[in-house]
Amino acid sequence: MLIPPYGGVLINRIVPDEQWREPIAGAGGKAMVLSHDDLIHLFNIAGGCYSPLTGFMTEQEYQQVIHQNKLPLGLDWTIPILLHVETLRADELSPGTTLVLLAADLKAIGTITIESVFSVDKEAYCTRVFGTTSSEHPGVQDVSRKSGLCVGGPVSVAASGLPDLRYYRRPVENRAWLESTRGKSFTAFSTRNVCHLGHEYLHTLALEVTDVLGINVITGAQVKGSFLPDVIFDTYEHLINHYYPAGRVFLNNLRIPPIYGGPKEAFLQATILQNLGFTHFIVGRDHAGIGSFYARYASQQIFEQLTALAIQIMPISEPRFCSVCQRISTERSCRHRDQEIRELNGKDVRRFLLEKRYNELEKLLPAGLRSFLIEMFEERVDIKESTLQLKGARPILYE
Amino acid sequence: MLIPPYGGVLINRIVPDEQWREPIAGAGGKAMVLSHDDLIHLFNIAGGCYSPLTGFMTEQEYQQVIHQNKLPLGLDWTIPILLHVETLRADELSPGTTLVLLAADLKAIGTITIESVFSVDKEAYCTRVFGTTSSEHPGVQDVSRKSGLCVGGPVSVAASGLPDLRYYRRPVENRAWLESTRGKSFTAFSTRNVCHLGHEYLHTLALEVTDVLGINVITGAQVKGSFLPDVIFDTYEHLINHYYPAGRVFLNNLRIPPIYGGPKEAFLQATILQNLGFTHFIVGRDHAGIGSFYARYASQQIFEQLTALAIQIMPISEPRFCSVCQRISTERSCRHRDQEIRELNGKDVRRFLLEKRYNELEKLLPAGLRSFLIEMFEERVDIKESTLQLKGARPILYE
Structure with a gap:
């Protein structure tokens, strides 16, 4: 039996292609083009990665999340999932109407039924989500570039609009795959990089104590100088096909926009991974952090305060090479420090x-x-x- | 809060020295000298390592253990804890009398109040406990050398009779120590050898996923050519004081006679370790096995059938050096085999x-x-x- 989705029900807001024509007609012509990041959120909602969310957040949801880390029904939630409106004015948006959501090529991808039109206090947002309003924080920079006007409400996505990306699996697909392995415990490892010896150390750990290891390559952000997703996938395929134990390690394309949300983003990742069916999640010391904006262990400690997720956190320190022990270790497994590592x-x-x-x-x-x-x-x-x-x-x- | 002792109550049959004179007087002069192995069992019973046992097994206990893997009250138990009588005849032993138990130097160590005098069918014993009557099995050899006459009943031990051995801790002492670490999860690793890279791999694993690692050096057996306990302790002290993380690794002297009981002995070890306060126990592929008498994974699988212990088993494959991956791995963490390892x-x-x-x-x-x-x-x-x-x-x- 697989781990339950967060909130108990796996959300599915994907409309089969044969039923797709009508919502466009009902939208009354109003449409907006989504950004790269908005699209990722849209697909994550529609496919169930963000279960129990059924749409972009309303003002009530947003306020409860940033002030109480809760959804209105009481479940823990940390990162607002917002749809910022750049090209329409507030008076063009009214609750009850449906807005067609377009990709950059103007193809209709989905719809949102507007329940809430509201403006976001960017300072409050940054203080609450990032713990800072510093313009050095890339998340703060991102928020400052966006419109303060948001719409919230349930979404739907046309099946034909879903991205066709390598190793991209919706929760329902990933869960079917996990079930087919006949394992009981599934560890999620998330990464944006090719595998180095520190990662190999963590993979070994997961393979020793759980049945299956899912390597979730986060591909939503595109940072200059970093490896292209295809290169990361190819290198992992090589390890999986020739080195790692057969049938117990697999790849998944984890779509998350660049948030730099530290502990709160770690919690969002854990939410997605539970919805994908994982039972364990390796969380590093400064997981999803940036610079020195977050406390050293904040991304692990948040799971002691917010306990609604069923996925089990494996808090891990940074693996490093210890020149005294002459092996890879972490500060949990050897005592050496500073010049010795x-x-x-x-x-x-x-x-x-x-x-x-x-x-x-x-x-x-x-x-x-x-x-x-x-x-x-x-x-x-x-x-x-x-x-x-x-x-x-x-x-x-x-x- | 520490893990409960097996059966719920930590047995203590140790009599303070000031109360010790009387049981000798009441014994009516009958006494027997215990072997090295009998003494280990006696101290394990009296100190609580074998909780809920309060004495050597009676005939009823013995029969239920070998035929049903159960104590009369229904708890799982696998290895008979018997006191074989070598120097007295059955007609010299009657239920209700107390026998003084002597060390090799004839010092009175404790007593047994006889409840049951019975003879053991050695073939049934070996078939049930070892799964073989082969004279190549050292456990079978040991049983064949012993008397078939046993006495069962509750024991007591004089506090002054307890062994004074390096790192020897009774459950009550070990539990106090564990509590003082403020950890929540305590992994037991048992060994008869100096630490090699395979052991280091398992220690690292335990230190990554639990708070404290107890290295339990089994010192009851004395096999020619093997390292002396003091050497094993010294080498581990060196690792603990200079390499392993400070305050999280400690030594314990685990007294178990040579049984070679494979899966059933692994279960006995787990029982002792739970009584000592450990929450996790690393069980290897052929744990407590000898030659090829036991099935490859029998010592791990027994814990799927006998589930009464609260201690959590960490089933681990044998670590080896993989020449392809160029690192220590197990068959769980890399795919290579045969000539490659x-x-x-x-x-x-x-x-x-x-x-x-x-x-x-x-x-x-x-x-x-x-x-x-x-x-x-x-x-x-x-x-x-x-x-x-x-x-x-x-x-x-x-x-």
Whole structure:
């Protein structure tokens, strides 16, 4: 038996294509184009990742979430899921009407039935969600760029409008897959990077104590210089097909826009992962954090205060290489500190690859990935130097 | 709050010294000398390790345990705890009388109030407990050497008779210690050997997912060529004081006679460890097994059939070095097999030390133990070669 969805019922606001024509007709012509991030939220609502939400938040929901970390029915919730309106005025939006939601190519993707039109106090939002109004915080920057006008209400999405992305699974699909493994415990690991030795350490841990490991690659944000999703998927496919135990590790494309919400975003991730069917979730020290805006263990401690989720949190410290113990460890598993340890991070992986310092990758990458990634970079570097289009040449990083 | 003792009440059959004189007087002079193994059982009963047992088993208890894996009150129990009588005849033993129990030096250690005098069918015993009557099985050999006459009934032990052994803790002491750590989850690891990289892997696992790790060194058996308890304790002290996280790893001297009972002995160990206050117990693939007498996973599977213990079993596969992944793994955490993996075992540690093949220890011993153990062996070898008594020279292995 799988873990229940958050709130008990898996929300499905996806309309089969044959029933799709009518809501457009009923919308009375009013429409708005959604941003990249809005679309991710829309699909997460409609597919059930945000169960029990059935739409973008109304003013009442929004206020309760930012002030009490609760939905009106009492369930814990931390991050407002808002639809900011950029191209329409408040007097063009009235409760009860339906707005057609368009993709950037103006294709109709879904609808929202407006229940609430309200404006957001950006300072209150940032203080409550990020704990800061500092313009250095990328989440604050993002909010300041957006309109303060929001509409809330239930949404629907046309089945044909769903994204066709590699490893993208809705909760109902992911749950069916988990069930097919015949496992009982399913650990979710979330990442935005290629696997380094620290990640391998956490995967090993999950595989020892639970049945199945889902590697959830977060692909909603596109940060310059970071690995492209396809590269991350390819490297993990290589590990899964040749190194990790057969049939017990799988990939999932986890769509979350860049929020930088630290503990509150960690809670949102946990919500999505429970809805996807996972029973355990590895939460790192500064999970979903940015810079030094959040307290060291805030992303783990939030789960001691907000306890409504059934998914079990595995709070983990940052794995690092300990030069005294001569192995990967965390501050939970060895006592060494400061000069005795060497951090493991994705930036170094990219730097050493770009600078061809391949020897240094030995202490950073799993044995199974070193030559695989080096070959990928060598091919790309060849293109740059010769402008010759080699077979198999491909972009690797966001540029 | 600590885990409850098995059966709900921690048994204490230890008599303070000031109350001790009387039971001897009441014994009417009859006495028997206990073997090394009998003494271990006696102290385990009296101190509460075998709670809810209050004495050696009566015939009724014995029959229910070997035929139904149950104590008369219905609790799961697997290994008979018997007092074999070697020096008295059945007609010298009658229910209701008290027998004084003596150590090898004839010091009175405790008493048993006889409730039951019975003879044991050795074939039934071996078939039920070991699943074999093969004379190759060391447990069968042990039973065949013993008298078939047993007495059962409640025991008491003089406080002054308790063993004074390094790291020896009764459940009440171990529980007080666990409570003082302020942890909530306490993993027990049991071992008869110095720590190799496979053990370090399991310790790391326990430290990542629980608060405290108790390394329970089993010292009841004395197998030729194996490390002396003091050496095992010293090596672990070194790791605990200089490598493992401060305040979260501790040693315990776990007294169990050599049983070779495989799954049933694993269950007995789990019982003792729950009574000691542990919440988790790492059970290996062929835990407490010998040769190929038990099925590969029997020692883990028994806990699916017998579920009365509250201690949580962490079933673990054998850690080994994987030459493809270039790291320690188990069959749960990497897919490689056969020629691709290299087993890790204590025999190799001793062999490489004795043969001075110190380079090979790098792939076998934790970084913190290599020079420590090599120095210990070098000192010993010096003595042998020169017959000069070096300062710090000491015996290392059972000879």
